[in-house]
Amino acid sequence: MNFALLDPDSPLPRSWWLEQAPSVERVELEIGAGSCGFLLEAARRNPSTLYAGFEIRSGLVKAFETTGNRPPNALLYGLDGRWVTSCMLAPESIDIFHVYFPDPWWKKRHHKRRLFTGDFCRGVSRSLNVGGELRLVTDVRIMYESALDGLLEAGLKQRPGGSRSAIPGGKAGEPYCSAYEAKYRRQGRELHEAVFISAGAG
Numbered sequence: 001m002n003f004a005l006l007d008p009d010s011p012l013p014r015s016w017w018l019e020q021a022p023s024v025e026r027v028e029l030e031i032g033a034g035s036c037g038f039l040l041e042a043a044r045r046n047p048s049t050l051y052a053g054f055e056i057r058s059g060l061v062k063a064f065e066t067t068g069n070r071p072p073n074a075l076l077y078g079l080d081g082r083w084v085t086s087c088m089l090a091p092e093s094i095d096i097f098h099v100y101f102p103d104p105w106w107k108k109r110h111h112k113r114r115l116f117t118g119d120f121c122r123g124v125s126r127s128l129n130v131g132g133e134l135r136l137v138t139d140v141r142i143m144y145e146s147a148l149d150g151l152l153e154a155g156l157k158q159r160p161g162g163s164r165s166a167i168p169g170g171k172a173g174e175p176y177c178s179a180y181e182a183k184y185r186r187q188g189r190e191l192h193e194a195v196f197i198s199a200g201a202g
């Protein structure tokens with residue numbers, strides 16, 4: 001654990017992230033990285049980008065820590081990504097947020113745990129660089145709609161057409177995506193996909 005991440009009086013500047021791995025020039029965060037299928041593959045393919053994930057399930061964090069041949073630009077923190085985004089990120093410090101299959105928390109008493117709160121959306125908007133993006137894929141319509149409401153309200157714009165330009169696929173050949181996305185695409189499940197862009201209004 002890096003304890004700088006736990007001090008809300010000192011929001012983390014971009015330079016702090018760039019010190020966390022050798023020779024990185026860009027900073028991308030994944031909230032709810034799960035088994036880190038996307039995070040690890042993205043880091044392997046893009047060695048000049050730091051991929052920092054947040055994951056609240058400690059078993060998944062332990063599994064990540066014991067993964068062999070982890071690229072040095074892939075990091076996973078056992079922290080609540082909603083809290084980190086709301087409280088810990090300096091303005092205009094992040095290039096891309098990835099959010100793939102956020103937990104729907106179906107039970108009414110658990111709705112307060114859902115990701116796209118006003119604080120989270122304002123944190124995303126504030127901390128993205130101008131032209132930065134939040135990329136979302138979900139199979140749950142209500143999660144898509146709450147992201148849409150919250151992120152537009154926080155000042156982001158939705159990219160027309162909706163889909164990601166750089167993934168899955170990229171320049172390096174075979175498509176890559178998160179474990180849930182791979183599974184649901186195989187099953188032919190309907191997915192909702194959106195890219196939100198910062199115009200610097202956060």
Ligand SMILES: C[S@@+](CC[C@H](N)C(=O)[O-])C[C@H]1O[C@@H](n2cnc3c(N)ncnc32)[C@H](O)[C@@H]1O
Nearest residue numbers: 032033034054055056080081100101178179180
């Ligand atoms: C449905 S899984 C998707 C995992 C991965 N993104 C994928 O697509 O394969 C959602 C993950 O988000 C994690 N999670 C839920 N709320 C979180 C939060 N506030 N901060 C960090 N992780 C969270 C869960 O523990 C779970 O591993």
